[in-house]
Amino acid sequence: MSNLSLVIAATAGSVAVIAGAALPRRTRVWAVVLSTWASCAAALTGSLIVLHTGRPMVLSSSQILPLTGVHMVLDPLGAVFVVITAVVAIASTLYWIGYAGHGLSTRTAAASLPLFILSMLLLPAAGSVATFLVLWELMAVTSLILVLGDQHERAETRSAGQWYAVMTHVGAAAILLALVLLSAHSGGQTFAAIRVHAHHLSPALRNTAFLLAVIGFGSKAGAVPFHVWLPKAHPEAPSPVSALLSGAMVNLGIYGIVLVGDRLLGGGPVWWWLVVMALGIASALFGALHAATSTDLKRLLAYSTADNMGLVLIGLGASGMFAATGHRTTATVAMVAALLLVVNHAAFKGSLFLSAGSVQVATGVRDLDQLGGLMTRMPITGAIFLVGALSIAALPPLNGFVSEWLLFQSLLHGLPTSSTAVAIAVPLGVAALALTGGLTLAAFVKATGVGFLGRPRSPEATAAHEVPRTMQIGTGLLAVACVALGVAPFIVLPALGRASQIAIPGTSASVLRGSKYLHVAGLQGVLAPALLAASLVLAAVVVVAVRRLVHRRSMLTPSLRRAEPWGSGRELQTARMQYTATSFAEPLQRVFDDVVHPDRDVDVDHVVESRYYFERISVRTSIGDIIENKLYRPAIRAVRWWGRQARHLQNGSVHRYLAYGFVALVLVLVVIT
Amino acid sequence: MNGSAYASLLELTSGLVLVCAVVTMWRRSLPAVVKALSLQGVALGAAALILGVHQHDVVLIAVACLVLAAKGLLIPTLLGRIVAGDPSSREATPVVNVPASLVISAALTFLAYGAAEPVVRLIPTTAGRLVPLGFATLLIGFFSMVVRRKAVSQIVGLLLVDNGIALVAFLATAGVPLLIELGASLDVLLAVGVLRVLASRIGSKFGAFDLDQLRELHD
Structure with missing residues (x-):
């Protein structure tokens, strides 16, 4: 009975994807939202049943994924994450109805959004390495499409998308290595098989798998120093997507660490x-x-x-x-x-x-x-x-x-x-x-x-x-x-x-x-x-x-001079006299100067007649991410330099290219002779 | 055909294949190079014919006739037309000059003998003994593609490589299935056809057949 809910969730989610891709603009949003709600409601019901009874829900099919098949086991731990995802998804898709007039209403977005939600709903129910990795990759790719959204012409959004794409794939590679290592030494790719064999694995293998999993899932959860994509991708993504990324997707990084550390390796x-x-x-x-x-x-x-x-x-x-x-x-x-x-x-x-x-x-x-x-x-x-x-x-x-x-x-x-x-x-x-x-x-x-x-x-x-x-x-x-x-x-x-x-x-x-x-x-x-x-x-x-009481009494006293609050008794106040976000954070910034490393830029325009009078002073402060600047940028520069060196190999001469092949052939022949 | 006549005929024709390859390195005049290629095609066909007659293999004889027609006649004629359309039909400044090219060709022949040694040991027949000649032709063909500047010379280099492979195939396996030989011949014919069109286009566009002038096309 409860197994059915996962099937319904998957079916309704697929309907939403097709509706988003096929329907015309006017009906698209509503159709996607309604079928996504059906999908979320089904997943929510199934998870609540699992949480109430404590019995896991098992679903297996060898038809869907070739070679490996699909194994789904939804236990109470996974069900908690399904419930969170479903609730956040329902709220953000409702929000999306009004938001769609301001963006994120293209076919690509309308098809990717329900697919992203569906992959997050099913991921905690994955019961085997192959199923988990397929859903994980699906989640990564659809979320990348959504981060780019319909703002992909903006340079900031593109840069954010690039950072996100690289970080999420480095993370996915680490997760892939961890899970494949475990399943290769356990004689089975279901999580149940890995759990049984985990205690007989060598400590070195267990340590490697765990550390790889922490890196991979940690980058999804935004753990420092793997967080660099997060402050770029979340702000640039359209807001319903930001809510899903921050409310649902990063949680799955936490789920992954619990899954590998506690659940698989015990x-x-x-x-x-x-x-x-x-x-x-x-x-x-x-x-x-x-x-x-x-x-x-x-x-x-x-x-x-x-x-x-x-x-x-x-x-x-x-x-x-x-x-x-x-x-x-x-x-x-x-x-x-x-x-x-x-x-x-x-x-x-x-x-x-x-x-x-x-x-x-x-x-x-x-x-x-x-x-x-x-x-x-x-x-x-x-x-x-x-x-x-x-x-x-x-x-x-x-x-x-x-x-x-x-x-x-x-x-x-x-x-x-x-x-x-x-x-x-x-x-x-x-x-x-x-x-x-x-x-x-x-x-x-x-x-x-x-x-x-x-x-x-x-x-x-x-x-x-x-x-x-x-x-x-x-x-x-x-x-x-x-x-x-x-x-x-x-x-x-x-x-x-x-x-x-x-x-x-x-x-x-x-x-x-x-x-x-x-x-x-x-x-x-x-x-x-x-x-x-x-x-x-x-x-x-x-x-x-x-306060009401005191207020009424003071109204009765006649000699009252009214002034604006925080106005030092003056009548006239402008918006420029207020605290700004920068000035509010300034003391903190001073205290943590070594960590935050702000870039300050002061421009002074002097009056022509005298150097002692200023016409205009403009101050700009920007705060970069020190880990990005000190750790990632040098690495990127090194890779760039390497790439530029490699460019010398390619100078456009046909003879040079032919010579590479010829020299390689001759060298191989000399070596084997 | 008795054994010693067979052996010396096969040695003669196979040797001629390699000699033609060296001639293409030696001559700068493109019509002469195309003539050498034509002679190489004939020698290759003849070698296949001798093998076919010796082994009483009708299919191999048919393949030999095909090779004679395609590599001895058809392809050189096509190349001849390109050369006729090019006013300066000389390889004026090869990347490596002619004497050095000949020395390197000799070195490549030594290398071919060294590299082909395991193959020779596997096939203890007269034909097997001659396999290094095919290897040498292949290497010289590749080398000429690297050092020659004219588009036609490049095509000739490619054909030398192909002839070298064909010679090894005939000698080492005593005949390639007809279907494969047909396919390979058709491939080469097509490649030459395409290159011919390309060469004439390059000629009409840039007024020259020098590949060096195409450097700016990269990126």
Whole structure:
């Protein structure tokens, strides 16, 4: 019965692809959206059944893929990722209905979008190496087409596409090597066969496979230093695609690491997970720092994705280390925290990217220094962005707080262990988590404050107006999910518990109990999200009521001089007197000057008569990615140089080309003689 | 035909194939080169004919007649027409001068004997002994393609390579199936036809048949 849902999902998804490719423009979008919803609904139903019963769904066919056949096994771990993808996909396709008037409505885009969604829906259900790799490649190629979108004439978009294409294929090559290595030495290409033989493999082989998988999946998840494609591709992609990339696709990198590390190889030595945790700490700090200093709204969100995936990797690393040192209950808690963060990140980052897209549609700009005053012009989008920003900044009662609390709990209470490495790594993780939290808060105060509050800084922002209803609803859907997951995380925790049990077998699924209070097994912490939310609402009501009361009384006093807030008592204020995104981030930029390496460019125009008077000073600051500049650019330059050297071989002379062949032939003959 | 007459006839014709190849390296005048090629085609056909008669193989005799017609008559005639259409029908400045080319041809013949040694050991017959001649013809043909500048010389070089391969095939396998020989001959004929058209186009477009002037076409 439940097997049928995967078949229906695949069929409906294929119908959507055909509809996108064949139908005329007017009906295309609706047909694709409706059949994609059918596909998502079927996959969602199947996954919920799997999560509820805990029994995996198995589907096998030797007809579809030649030579290897298709093996699908959807267990609770995969089902969690299917559910996330389905929800984000439903919201972003709803958003796409309104967005299609502004782009992304070509045949290519309309056919690639459902194919991309379908490949992400089926990927966590892949049960064999061949099936997994085919779906992975399908996901990579369709997402590349969508990143290029209909903006592919722009130089920035093309460069982003190129970076993405190279990084995703280097990653895919690493994954291919890892999985093929494992399946070649296990005598079977199904994951079940690999799992059985994994313990008899040599340690060198296991280490190689795991490290290759971390590189491959890490590049998909945007882990530093494999993240360089992420802050380029996510901002340049059309916004519904950015939401899918950031809300659904990067998660599959996390899934891959859990799949290979925990599921196929059954956990490993402590140092494996130290590597994962180190990657996580680096990504969290680097991502958060760049998010705090970025002035491009979507670039900020993209770096914040790298930061959140870093936090998830910290959780995964901690979980692996606890499991390797025998603390399986704590390990499960850390795993649940990591998975909960994945779920929450999909909700808030999806809604943030979609609202950033709405801002872009309404104003045509992404640069925060040209925005401002959007809260009054786009109240609904502004409110949704605010919910997302509060969630990602981990403020109660929203969902980001719950996952961050859980992650802190599992790390803090995991401290007393036998291993020195763990005892050093875990506090570092906690410190990174705390610093990241602060930086993220700064980044989103900046995004909301500069982008939505104050006065508009450009004519585009002044002329902004609210976006179509479907776009608001699509974005709002995910914002509602943020609130729901924050107030009642209990609706997903049992499912996540079951998923963690798949990853780390031998523990009970109910490490997190309670329906009102959140108890963590083996730890002392208790959280009551609903009560917390209620008390916060109560506090807010009290503050508003008191303010009203005081306000009314002050209205009665006659000698009142009114001035604009923050105006130093002056009447006249211009938009140029406000804080900009750059000036807000300036102190942070100063502190982290060595890491951020900003390029400052000051142009001074003097008055003709005197060198002591300036006519105009313009200051430009741009922040590059230090890893891109110091690691990737030299490598690219080296390859270019090599290519240029090789060009000397080719000078256009027919005789030269013939001589190459002749000399090679003679040399071979001389050697064999 | 008795054994010793067969052996010396086969040696004569096969040797003539190589000598013609060397002659094409020696002469600069293109009509002379085409004549040498024509003689080489006849010698190749004759070698095949002798083999066919000796082995009482009717198919091989048919192939020999075909080779005589195509390589001894048809292709040289086609080339002759291109040469007639070119006012300066001399290989004026080859990349490597003639004496050096002849020395290198000698070295290539030595190399051919060295490289063909395993093949010779495999076929302990009179024909097998002569296989290196085919190898040498092939190498000299390739070499002439590298050092000659005229389009016609390039075609001649290609035909030398083909003749060398054909000679090795006749000597080493005692006859190629008719179908394959037909296919190969047709291929070469077609290549020559295409190159002829190309050469005349190059001639009318650039006023010369020198391939060196085509360097600017790269990229």
